[in-house]
Amino acid sequence: MPRISAVDVVDVRFPVTVAEPGGMSCAVYVVLHTDTALSGHGLSFPTRAEAAACVDAARYIAGLLVGLDVDGLAGSLGHTYRRLVGDNRSGADADVGRYGATAVLNAVWDLMARFARKPLWRLLSEMAPTDLVAACDFRDQSGVLAEHDAVEMLEWLAPTRQERIRHLARVGYPAYTTAPARLGLSDNELRRWCRDAVTDGWHSIKVEVGRSFDRNKRRLAMARDELGPDGTLLLEANGVWEVPEAIAHLSELAQFGPLRVERPTRPEDIAGHATIRTAVAPVAVTAGEQCRDALAVKRMLDAGALDYLQVDACRSLSVNEIVPVLLIAARSGVAVSYRGGGAGLCGPVQHLAMLDFICISGSLIGRLIEHVDVSQQHFSNPPIVQPAWYRLPAGPGYGARMRTESLVTYRYPDGTYWAGAGSRGR
Incomplete structure (x- = not known):
C-alpha cells in the first residue's frame, strides 16, 4: 500500500501583463509524493506579499503527512483535517497558515481521488452521506448546521x-x-x-x-x-x-x-x-x-x-x-x-x-x-x-x-522566466 514519502512545496508566480504590466499571479503549489508513482497536487493563491511565508507554512504542514499510509488516510480524512489545521505551530488560524493549509488539503483530496482513480466530484458523490459529513468541519457550527441535518440533506438527494x-x-x-x-x-x-x-x-x-x-x-x-x-x-x-x-x-x-x-x-x-x-x-x-x-x-x-x-x-x-x-x-x-x-x-x-x-x-x-x-x-x-x-x-x-515545464519556467525566484527577468526589466 502506498505511503506518503516526500513533499514538494513550490512558490509559483505567473506573469500578468494584460491589466497589470509587470505584475504576477502567485500560487503555493504542493505535491505529496508516495513511494509509488501516485502523487497528489494542490494549490492556493496568496498575495504577493504573503507568498514566501505561505510556502514555508505549507512546507511545515505537509511535513506532518510524511510516512502516512494512503489507504489509512482515505479512511480518516476528518481526523487528518483536524490534525493539520489544529496544530498551533502551523498558524492555520492566520491568513498565512490558512493559505498554506489550503494548498496541502487540496493536495490531500487530489491524492485521494487519484488513489481511487476517479475525478474528485465522483469520489465525493459516491461517498456515503455520513462519511462525507465526517470528513468535513462542523466544529462550532451547531447553531448553523448540525451534522445530522447535513446528513439528512445529502440523503434526501441521494x-x-x-x-x-x-x-x-x-x-x-x-x-x-x-x-x-x-x-x-x-x-x-x-x-x-x-x-x-x-x-x-x-x-x-x-x-x-x-x-x-x-x-x-x-x-x-x-x-x-x-x-x-x-x-x-x-x-x-x-x-x-x-x-x-x-x-x-x-x-x-x-x-x-x-x-x-x-x-x-x-x-x-x-x-x-x-x-x-x-x-x-x-x-x-x-x-x-x-x-x-x-x-x-x-x-x-x-x-x-x-x-x-x-x-x-x-x-x-x-x-x-x-x-x-x-x-x-x-x-x-x-x-x-x-x-x-x-x-x-x-x-x-x-x-x-x-x-x-x-x-x-x-x-x-x-x-x-x-x-x-x-x-x-x-x-x-x-x-x-x-x-x-x-x-x-x-x-x-x-x-x-x-506541467513540469511550467514549474521549471515559473517557480520563483529561480525559474527560467524569473531568472531572466532582470535582463528584461522585471
Missing part, C-alpha cells in the same frame, strides 16, 4: 444523483467568461473581446467596473451592444466603492441590465452589502468568497447581505470547509457562484460545482462557473469548456496538477 450526473454528461454545467472583463483593456479592446466571446458562443460575460461614472457607462453600453438584449451581463467591482458610491454607480448602470455585481464594497462590510442590496435591486449582489466557514456565511445570509454566494476553492480550507458552506447555502435557498480567476483555479472549482448540483442543491438555477483562459495551459488536465458549458471532468484528481 436517490436521484444519477439523473443529475447524466444531465451533466449530456449538457454540462453553465459558465460565464471573464476574458472581456479586465479594466486595463481599452474601450476598443473591450468591444473586440466581447464580440469575440459572443462569436465563440458565450452568452454570459463579466465586465469590471471602476470609479469613473462615464467610463463605466461607456464600457457597459459596448458590452450590452455586443451581447444583445438577451445576454447575461455580470459586473465585478473588486470592492472599490464605498456604500453610497456603490449605490450611485449601480443605480445608473442598471439601465444596461446587469444580472448581478460582485464585491460592490469592502468584503468585510456585511452591513454595507446589505444596504447596497436593498438599494439597487433588482441588480443582485454577489459576495462571500472571503467567508472562511459556514458560520461566516450564515452571518452574511442573516444580515441579508447577498443574493448569490461566491465560493473560492483555494481560499477556504478545501473540501472540508467548502461542503458545509454549500450545504448552508442550499438550505437557505441561495445560489452559489464559483470564482475561477486564479491561475489554474478553474480546474478545482468545477468539481465543487458538480458536487453541489449532484449531491447538495440539486439545482442549476442561477449557478455559473467562471471561466478564465489565462494560465490553463500550465496544467496537465485543464477543464474542457465548450463555450457556455463546462464538460463533466473525466480524469482522476482535483484538476490542479501542473
Whole structure:
C-alpha cells in the first residue's frame, strides 16, 4: 500500500501583463509524493506579499503527512483535517497558515481521488452521506448546521444523483467568461473581446467596473451592444466603492441590465452589502468568497447581505470547509457562484460545482462557473469548456496538477522566466 514519502512545496508566480504590466499571479503549489508513482497536487493563491511565508507554512504542514499510509488516510480524512489545521505551530488560524493549509488539503483530496482513480466530484458523490459529513468541519457550527441535518440533506438527494450526473454528461454545467472583463483593456479592446466571446458562443460575460461614472457607462453600453438584449451581463467591482458610491454607480448602470455585481464594497462590510442590496435591486449582489466557514456565511445570509454566494476553492480550507458552506447555502435557498480567476483555479472549482448540483442543491438555477483562459495551459488536465458549458471532468484528481515545464519556467525566484527577468526589466 502506498505511503506518503516526500513533499514538494513550490512558490509559483505567473506573469500578468494584460491589466497589470509587470505584475504576477502567485500560487503555493504542493505535491505529496508516495513511494509509488501516485502523487497528489494542490494549490492556493496568496498575495504577493504573503507568498514566501505561505510556502514555508505549507512546507511545515505537509511535513506532518510524511510516512502516512494512503489507504489509512482515505479512511480518516476528518481526523487528518483536524490534525493539520489544529496544530498551533502551523498558524492555520492566520491568513498565512490558512493559505498554506489550503494548498496541502487540496493536495490531500487530489491524492485521494487519484488513489481511487476517479475525478474528485465522483469520489465525493459516491461517498456515503455520513462519511462525507465526517470528513468535513462542523466544529462550532451547531447553531448553523448540525451534522445530522447535513446528513439528512445529502440523503434526501441521494436517490436521484444519477439523473443529475447524466444531465451533466449530456449538457454540462453553465459558465460565464471573464476574458472581456479586465479594466486595463481599452474601450476598443473591450468591444473586440466581447464580440469575440459572443462569436465563440458565450452568452454570459463579466465586465469590471471602476470609479469613473462615464467610463463605466461607456464600457457597459459596448458590452450590452455586443451581447444583445438577451445576454447575461455580470459586473465585478473588486470592492472599490464605498456604500453610497456603490449605490450611485449601480443605480445608473442598471439601465444596461446587469444580472448581478460582485464585491460592490469592502468584503468585510456585511452591513454595507446589505444596504447596497436593498438599494439597487433588482441588480443582485454577489459576495462571500472571503467567508472562511459556514458560520461566516450564515452571518452574511442573516444580515441579508447577498443574493448569490461566491465560493473560492483555494481560499477556504478545501473540501472540508467548502461542503458545509454549500450545504448552508442550499438550505437557505441561495445560489452559489464559483470564482475561477486564479491561475489554474478553474480546474478545482468545477468539481465543487458538480458536487453541489449532484449531491447538495440539486439545482442549476442561477449557478455559473467562471471561466478564465489565462494560465490553463500550465496544467496537465485543464477543464474542457465548450463555450457556455463546462464538460463533466473525466480524469482522476482535483484538476490542479501542473506541467513540469511550467514549474521549471515559473517557480520563483529561480525559474527560467524569473531568472531572466532582470535582463528584461522585471
